Amino acid sequence: MSSVYQVLPGPEHFLPPAAASMGVRLPDSGQAHIHGKIVNEEEAMEVAARQFLAAKVPTIFPGPLVLWAWNEKAAKKATAIRHLYETLKECVAPSQEAMLIPMPDYRPKYPKINPEVEINPNHPNLTIWHNKIDTCMFVGVHCHQANLSLKIIRGGTYCYTIAMCAQAGHEDAMLSFRDATADKIMRLADWVKRLKGSVKPPQD
Amino acid sequence: MSKERIKIAPEMFDIMPPEYQDLVQRATYGNETRGWKDIGTSKELIEEHSLCAGCPESMAFRYILASLPAPEDTVMVGSTGCTSLVFPHVGVHNIHSLFGNQNAIASGLKRALTVRFPDRVKDVVVLAGDGATVDIGLDMTLQAWFRQEKFTTICFDNELYANTGGQESGLMQKGFVAKMAPVGKTFEKVRLPEIARESGCHYVVNCTVSKPNLVEKVIKNAIHVAREIGPTYLQLYTPCILEIGKNSMEGLQEMRDSEKPAERFSYKEYVSDQAKELLTELAAKEKERKAAAKKQLAGQA
Numbered sequence: 001m002s003s004v005y006q007v008l009p010g011p012e013h014f015l016p017p018a019a020a021s022m023g024v025r026l027p028d029s030g031q032a033h034i035h036g037k038i039v040n041e042e043e044a045m046e047v048a049a050r051q052f053l054a055a056k057v058p059t060i061f062p063g064p065l066v067l068w069a070w071n072e073k074a075a076k077k078a079t080a081i082r083h084l085y086e087t088l089k090e091c092v093a094p095s096q097e098a099m100l101i102p103m104p105d106y107r108p109k110y111p112k113i114n115p116e117v118e119i120n121p122n123h124p125n126l127t128i129w130h131n132k133i134d135t136c137m138f139v140g141v142h143c144h145q146a147n148l149s150l151k152i153i154r155g156g157t158y159c160y161t162i163a164m165c166a167q168a169g170h171e172d173a174m175l176s177f178r179d180a181t182a183d184k185i186m187r188l189a190d191w192v193k194r195l196k197g198s199v200k201p202p203q204d
Numbered sequence: 205m206s207k208e209r210i211k212i213a214p215e216m217f218d219i220m221p222p223e224y225q226d227l228v229q230r231a232t233y234g235n236e237t238r239g240w241k242d243i244g245t246s247k248e249l250i251e252e253h254s255l256c257a258g259c260p261e262s263m264a265f266r267y268i269l270a271s272l273p274a275p276e277d278t279v280m281v282g283s284t285g286c287t288s289l290v291f292p293h294v295g296v297h298n299i300h301s302l303f304g305n306q307n308a309i310a311s312g313l314k315r316a317l318t319v320r321f322p323d324r325v326k327d328v329v330v331l332a333g334d335g336a337t338v339d340i341g342l343d344m345t346l347q348a349w350f351r352q353e354k355f356t357t358i359c360f361d362n363e364l365y366a367n368t369g370g371q372e373s374g375l376m377q378k379g380f381v382a383k384m385a386p387v388g389k390t391f392e393k394v395r396l397p398e399i400a401r402e403s404g405c406h407y408v409v410n411c412t413v414s415k416p417n418l419v420e421k422v423i424k425n426a427i428h429v430a431r432e433i434g435p436t437y438l439q440l441y442t443p444c445i446l447e448i449g450k451n452s453m454e455g456l457q458e459m460r461d462s463e464k465p466a467e468r469f470s471y472k473e474y475v476s477d478q479a480k481e482l483l484t485e486l487a488a489k490e491k492e493r494k495a496a497a498k499k500q501l502a503g504q505a
Binding site for chain 2: 062066067068069070074075078079081082100101102104107108109110111114117118
């Protein structure tokens with residue numbers, strides 16, 4: 001089934017449809033998707049790296065699956081994510097600000113969350129608005145919560161969303177990898193390093 | 205069991221919100237001697253809460269969470285009511301059930317945990333209000349006791365439906381006039397502690413939460429008895445200060461007044477013979493542990 005629906009940066013208004021319901025399908029192993037179109041994983045690596053380098057506030061949102069060292073794989077991914085963040089910081093211009101903001105849990109928090117220190121899946125737009133984040137990557141977030149967040153972000157912000165998914169990928173992200181491993185995250189960091197200086201930083 | 209299971213990845217530690225850093229560094233998970241006296245000196249397993257200022261339920265929550273013998277191996281089951289506003293802020297696994305079916309959920313959960321973790325003790329603790337326990341969920345409450353399910357049921361008894369504006373509940377006292385029950389209750393407060401005893405609960409206590417050491421004692425007893433023998437039930441008076449026309453600072457006095465001899469929350473306890481035996485055994489072990497610790501301390505001095 002081919003789809004004419006493209007998963008693009010929003011705001012797509014109050015209730016963006018689930019991309020799956022619009023015919024967007026998930027990539028197979030070795031593939032990724034960009035805006036709903038299936039591409040080779042390497043192509044997606046390059047596009048994701050360019051997105052990060054072209055953003056004013058490129059941000060990584062690690063979730064509970066990588067924040068807690070609950071097994072060896074998770075600990076390795078955490079190391080790789082930190083490496084990607086440090087690489088981003090190194091590779092962006094002084095006018096850009098790379099951020100690493102955790103999604104430590106999924107519980108509704110009252111009276112409010114602190115958008116400077118965390119992102120919450122029930123209102124991810126607050127953190128994105130507050131920090132003026134224009135490109136973000138989800139990693140280590142459970143599928144359902146990631147889908148929910150990605151849809152809310154697409155509905156209410158102009159932020160470009162990337163999913164580094166450990167399972168089959170996310171239709172609701174603008175760009176999604178699948179089968180994420182520590183190596184794959186390191187490869188993305190390599191791409192960022194390789195493209196350093198070749199992407200024009202954003203203008204005010 | 206210890207904090208080993210809740211280790212933050214070292215590369216992520218500095219970006220975690222401070223309450224999580226505190227939770228892994230200063231909470232009392234894995235501490236066998238944990239109790240209410242840790243409050244104020246360690247990280248509590250409750251973050252901020254969204255209850256009213258001065259609400260006795262918030263005191264009860266703090267004492268209970270400080271008294272769980274093994275919070276890292278405990279799952280709490282909540283139900284609709286004021287308590288469900290607190291559970292999202294609690295550092296213990298918890299499940300929100302449909303209004304009233306908390307004891308049915310806890311039954312399945314306890315059985316599943318026993319199969320899934322045969323070598324580890326897992327405690328299940330139901331914590332619900334009087335509406336969920338005695339009115340809407342009475343069937344599930346009683347059936348769990350009849351079946352001798354091994355978990356603890358705690359009822360926060362505020363004697364009405366508080367967060368919906370003050371409707372009459374089965375545990376409301378006779379004659380009480382509430383905002384949404386203007387005629388006054390026409391029948392007696394349901395005697396659930398006695399029903400619990402007759403339904404097969406091995407440890408039943410009816411009291412207020414005015415004394416933290418007492419709350420700690422009954423919580424620990426109830427959980428230990430539920431682990432080894434069968435169902436236990438605690439009915440704790442946590443008055444809704446708003447619905448009974450009190451001010452924020454008057455909750456404690458209200459509980460003290462209600463626990464006087466002959467009042468409806470004077471301390472009442474029922475312990476089955478089996479439970480008595482177990483608690484005596486546990487008390488002896490505790491005494492031994494304290495003596496050994498004292499001896500060790502003296503040796504160090």
